Amino acid sequence: MTAETPALLRVRDLKTYFVTEHGKGTARAVDEVSFDLYPGETLGIVGESGCGKTVTSLSILRLIPEPPGHILPGSLIEFEGRNLLALPAPELRAVRGNQIAMIFQEPMTSLNPVFTVGDQIAEAAIIHQHLSRAAARARAIEMLRLVGIPDPEERVDHYPHQLSGGMRQRVMIAMALVCHPKVLIADEPTTALDVTIQAQILELLDRLQQELGMAVLLITHDLGVVAGHADRVVVMYAGRVVETAKTDELFEHPLHPYTEGLLAAVPRIDALPARARLHAIPGQVPAATAWPTGCRFRPRCPHAWDKCLTEPPLLESGAPGHTARCWLVTEPERRQASR
Amino acid sequence: MTLGSWLALFVALIAAAETARALRQRGLKHERWRRFFRNRTTSWGLSILVFLVTIAIAAPLVAPLDPIVQPDPVHLKNLSPSWTFILGTDVFSRDVWSRIVYGARVSLGIGALGALVAVSLGTVVGAVAGYYGRRVDAVLMRGVDVGLALPRIFILLMAVALWDGLPFVTLALAIGLTSWFGTSRLVRAEVLSLQQRDFVVAARALGAGDGRVIFRHVLPNAAAPIIVSAALGIGNVLLLEASLSFLGIGVAPPRPSWGNMIADGASSLYTAPWTTLFPGLAISLVVMSLNAVADGLRDALDPREEAM
Numbered sequence: 001m002t003a004e005t006p007a008l009l010r011v012r013d014l015k016t017y018f019v020t021e022h023g024k025g026t027a028r029a030v031d032e033v034s035f036d037l038y039p040g041e042t043l044g045i046v047g048e049s050g051c052g053k054t055v056t057s058l059s060i061l062r063l064i065p066e067p068p069g070h071i072l073p074g075s076l077i078e079f080e081g082r083n084l085l086a087l088p089a090p091e092l093r094a095v096r097g098n099q100i101a102m103i104f105q106e107p108m109t110s111l112n113p114v115f116t117v118g119d120q121i122a123e124a125a126i127i128h129q130h131l132s133r134a135a136a137r138a139r140a141i142e143m144l145r146l147v148g149i150p151d152p153e154e155r156v157d158h159y160p161h162q163l164s165g166g167m168r169q170r171v172m173i174a175m176a177l178v179c180h181p182k183v184l185i186a187d188e189p190t191t192a193l194d195v196t197i198q199a200q201i202l203e204l205l206d207r208l209q210q211e212l213g214m215a216v217l218l219i220t221h222d223l224g225v226v227a228g229h230a231d232r233v234v235v236m237y238a239g240r241v242v243e244t245a246k247t248d249e250l251f252e253h254p255l256h257p258y259t260e261g262l263l264a265a266v267p268r269i270d271a272l273p274a275r276a277r278l279h280a281i282p283g284q285v286p287a288a289t290a291w292p293t294g295c296r297f298r299p300r301c302p303h304a305w306d307k308c309l310t311e312p313p314l315l316e317s318g319a320p321g322h323t324a325r326c327w328l329v330t331e332p333e334r335r336q337a338s339r
Numbered sequence: 340m341t342l343g344s345w346l347a348l349f350v351a352l353i354a355a356a357e358t359a360r361a362l363r364q365r366g367l368k369h370e371r372w373r374r375f376f377r378n379r380t381t382s383w384g385l386s387i388l389v390f391l392v393t394i395a396i397a398a399p400l401v402a403p404l405d406p407i408v409q410p411d412p413v414h415l416k417n418l419s420p421s422w423t424f425i426l427g428t429d430v431f432s433r434d435v436w437s438r439i440v441y442g443a444r445v446s447l448g449i450g451a452l453g454a455l456v457a458v459s460l461g462t463v464v465g466a467v468a469g470y471y472g473r474r475v476d477a478v479l480m481r482g483v484d485v486g487l488a489l490p491r492i493f494i495l496l497m498a499v500a501l502w503d504g505l506p507f508v509t510l511a512l513a514i515g516l517t518s519w520f521g522t523s524r525l526v527r528a529e530v531l532s533l534q535q536r537d538f539v540v541a542a543r544a545l546g547a548g549d550g551r552v553i554f555r556h557v558l559p560n561a562a563a564p565i566i567v568s569a570a571l572g573i574g575n576v577l578l579l580e581a582s583l584s585f586l587g588i589g590v591a592p593p594r595p596s597w598g599n600m601i602a603d604g605a606s607s608l609y610t611a612p613w614t615t616l617f618p619g620l621a622i623s624l625v626v627m628s629l630n631a632v633a634d635g636l637r638d639a640l641d642p643r644e645e646a647m
Contacts, residue, residue: 061544067473090548097545104544110537114559123555124545175545 007036008215009060009079009100009183015072016052016059020289027288029055029069031239037183042209042216044230044247046223046262050285052239053219054105057185060084060217061096079183098128101176105188107168111160117144117171118156124178143174148204166197170204177208184209185217190225202229223266227251232321235259238285238296241315245322255324257301295326303328303335347400355390375639384631387624395443402437407593409433417611427613429603431593435617442595442618446577447625449511449596453576456515458569461522466553468523469530480527486520492582499588510589514576522568529561536560563640570633574626581622597622 016030030052037043045053058064060077062084077084079100084092101124104110112120121143122136131139137156144152147170160168169189176184186205190198206229209216218230226233226247233250235243235258243256254260261281283300286292292299295308307327316329328335359382366372376382394401404410415432418424426435468479498513533539534557542556558565577597583589584598585605592599597618604614 058540063540063543093546093548095546096543097547102541102544104537104541106537110541112538112542112556112560114562115555123542123547127546127551172541175541 005038007078008039009037009217010076011035011037011056011060012076012078014056014059014075014077016055016064016069016075017072018069018288019067021068025289028239028291029288030059031291033236033239033241035234035241035244037215037217039182039215040209040213041231042218042229044226044233045217045219045236046221046226046233047236048221048285050288051236052288053221053236054187056236057102057187057217057219060185061100061102062092063102094128097124097176097181098179099181100183100185101179101181102185102187103169103172103176103189105191107165107172107192110172111168113160116157116159117163121156121171121174121178124175128179139178140174143178144171146177146208147171147174149174165193166200169193169197169201173201173204173208177212177214180212181214183215183217185219187219188221189218190222191220198225205229223262235262238291239288240296240325242297242326243322243324244315245319249319249322253319253322255318255322255329256297256326257303257328258297259324261300297326305334341403344401344403347397348394351390351393351397351401354393355386358389359386371639375635377638378631378635380631381635384628384635387628388632391443391621391625392447394440395447398440398444402434402440404434404437406433406438406441406595417607417614419611420613426617427611429600429614430607430611431603435600435614438595438600439597439617439621442597442600443621445507445590445594445596446580446598446622449507449514449580449590450573450577450625452508452511453514453518453580454569454572456512457518457572457576458522458565459519460516461519461568462526462558462565464519465523465526465528466530466558469527470534470549470553470557472531476527479523483520483523486517491517491579492586495579495583496588499583507590510580510583511576514579514583518572518576518579522565522572525564525568526558526561529564530557533557533560563637566640567633567637570629570636574629577622577625 012034014030014033018027018029020027033056047053059071118140121140125131125136125139141152141156144155149155149170190201230247232246234241237258243259264279267278281300294310295313298304298308313325313327315323315325317323318329363376366376409431412432415428416430418428420427424434429435464479468476494517539556542552580589581598584596585602590596590599600618601615
C-alpha cells in the first residue's frame with residue numbers, strides 16, 4: 001500500500017451518465033471518480049444510497065446497461081496496465097469472473113433459481129478454465145468447503161431456494177472466487193443479511209483475502225463495516241469522491257463535512273445523554289439529473305459560504321494520503337467561524 | 340371388429356392407464372410432480388393422451404380394417420355403430436374407428452410437429468428480440484405484428500396454393516411457421532423482465548457470453564410459460580389442421596385425418612351423424628386433455644410455488 005507498489009486497478013475521471021426517459025435530462029450518476037486499488041488491500045467505498053457507489057462498481061466490469069447508461073470517453077479504468085473500457089468484448093469476458101469478480105447485494109435474487117449451486121459455482125471454472133464437468137464439480141465442492149458451508153458434497157446438489165440467506169451469500173462468494181481473481185468487488189455484501197450473519201460473512205471475506213491474496217473493493221453504506229475491514233476509504237457523495245484517506249485517519253480526522261455528518265450519524269452505545277436524538281445530516285441526496293452548482297454538498301452543509309455556491313471545490317490534500325473535496329481544507333479558519 | 344383388434348384396444352387402454360399410474364406413483368416422490376398430479380383432471384388428460392398416442396403408434400394392430408380401401412360403397416355405406424363397425428361406417432363404406440385410429444397418426448403428428456416448429460421459432464425470435472432490444476426488437480416485433488394481423492387461414496391458403504396435395508411434413512411446417520407469433524411475444528416479455536434480474540447480471544459478471552446468458556440463464560427461467568404454450572399450441576395446431584382439412588386444403592384424402600373425416604361426413608350430418616361426431620369428439624378430447632396437462636404443467640413449473 002505504499003506509493004512504490006503499482007496500483008492493480010486505477011480508476012481515473014470515471015463518468016457514467018444515464019439518459020433518463022423521454023429526454024428529461026442526463027443523470028450524472030458517477031462524475032469524475034478517481035481512485036486506486038493496490039494489490040492485497042481492502043478499499044472501502046462509502047456513501048448514502050444514490051451517491052454512485054454501485055454504478056461505479058458496475059462500470060469497472062462494464063456491466064452498466066447501455067442504453068440508457070454510458071461511460072463517457074476520457075474515463076479510464078486500468079487493470080494491470082490495460083484499459084478495460086477499450087477492451088474488445090471477448091477479452092473483457094476473459095477478465096470478468098477470472099481476474100475481477102463481483103458479489104452482489106441480494107443473495108436471494110443473485111442466484112439462478114433453476115440450477116443447483118454446484119452448477120453455478122462451477123460455471124466460471126467451465127467458462128475460463130475449460131474444466132470438465134467432473135473436475136468442475138469437484139472444484140465446486142472444494143469452494144463450498146472453502147467458504148465454510150457444512151456438508152459440501154451434499155449441498156453442491158441443492159437449489160438456491162433450499163439455502164438460507166447467509167448460505168446463499170457464501171455461495172455467491174464461492175462463485176466469485178472460483179478462478180482466484182485478483183480483485184473482488186463486493187457490492188454491499190452484507191446489507192441484506194442480519195447482523196450476526198453479516199459479521200460471519202465479513203470475517204469470511206477477510207480470511208479469504210488473506211488466503212488468496214486478492215484486493216477487495218468493499219462497497220457499503222455502513223461505516224461500521226468499513227471501520228473493521230477496510231485499509232483505506234473512499235467517501236462518495238453525489239457521484240463524486242469527496243474524501244479519501246486511510247481508515248484510521250478518516251475516523252480520527254475527517255476533513256469533509258459530509259464525512260463528519262456520516263460519522264456523527266453512527267449510533268453509539270456509549271453516547272451521552274442516553275436518550276439523545278441520533279444525529280442526522282439535514283436534507284437528502286439531490287437528484288442526479290440536477291446536482292447543485294458549486295459544491296454538491298452545499299445545500300446540506302453546515303459550513304457553506306458564498307464561495308461554495310459558485311466554485312466547485314477540488315480534491316485538496318489535507319495530510320499525506322488524505323484528500324478531501326472541500327474549501328475548508330484550504331480555508332480551515334472558516335470552520336471555526338461557522339460554529 | 341376382430342378379436343385381435345379388441346385385444347389390442349384393450350391392451351392400449353390398460354397400457355395408458357398403467358403408464359399414467361406409474362408416472363403418478365414415481366412422481367409423488369418429487370415435489371414438482373406432486374404439484375403436477377395434484378389435480379385429478381391432469382391425470383385424466385395424461386391418460387387420454389397416452390392412450391391416443393399408443394393407438395396411433397400401434398394403429399395396424401388396433402384398427403380392424405384398412406382406413407382407405409372402400410369395401411362396398413353401396414351396401415356398407417353410412418352404417419350406424421354395431422359390433423362389426425363399432426363407430427359405424429362413413430359415406431364411402433370405410434370403418435370410422437379404423438380411420439380415427441389412423442387419423443390419430445396424422446392429426447397428432449401434425450399437431451406435435453407444428454407446435455414444435457412454432458414454439459422453437461417463437462422462443463428464438465422472442466429471446467433475441469427481448470435480449471438485444473432496441474432496433475432488433477423493433478424490427479422483429481413489427482414483423483410479429485404483421486404476422487398477427489394477417490388472418491392465418493389466408494396465409495396458409497397462399498402457402499397451400501403453391502403445392503398440389505401438400506405433403507404431411509410440409510403442411511406441419513406451414514402451420515408451424517404461421518403459429519409462432521404469440522409465443523414470441525410471450526417469450527420476449529419474459530426475457531425482458533428476466534434480464535433485469537440480479538442473477539443475469541451476476542452471470543455476465545462471471546464472464547458469460549450472450550449465448551450462454553440467453554440459453555443457460557434466461558430461457559430456463561422462462562421454461563414454464565414456454566412449455567405451457569407448447570402444450571396449448573399442439574391443441575391449436577390440431578384445430579387449425581382440422582379447419583384446413585375441412586376446407587379441403589389440409590391433409591389430402593383418402594388419407595384420413597380427423598379434420599378431413601369431419602369434412603367427408605358433413606354432407607351426411609343428418610343421416611349418419613357418427614361420421615362427424617366421433618372424429619369431432621377425438622379432437623375435443625385431445626384439446627381438453629392438453630389443456631388439463633398444460634394446467635398441471637403450469638402448477639408444476641411455477642417457480643413461485645417452488646419455495647413451498
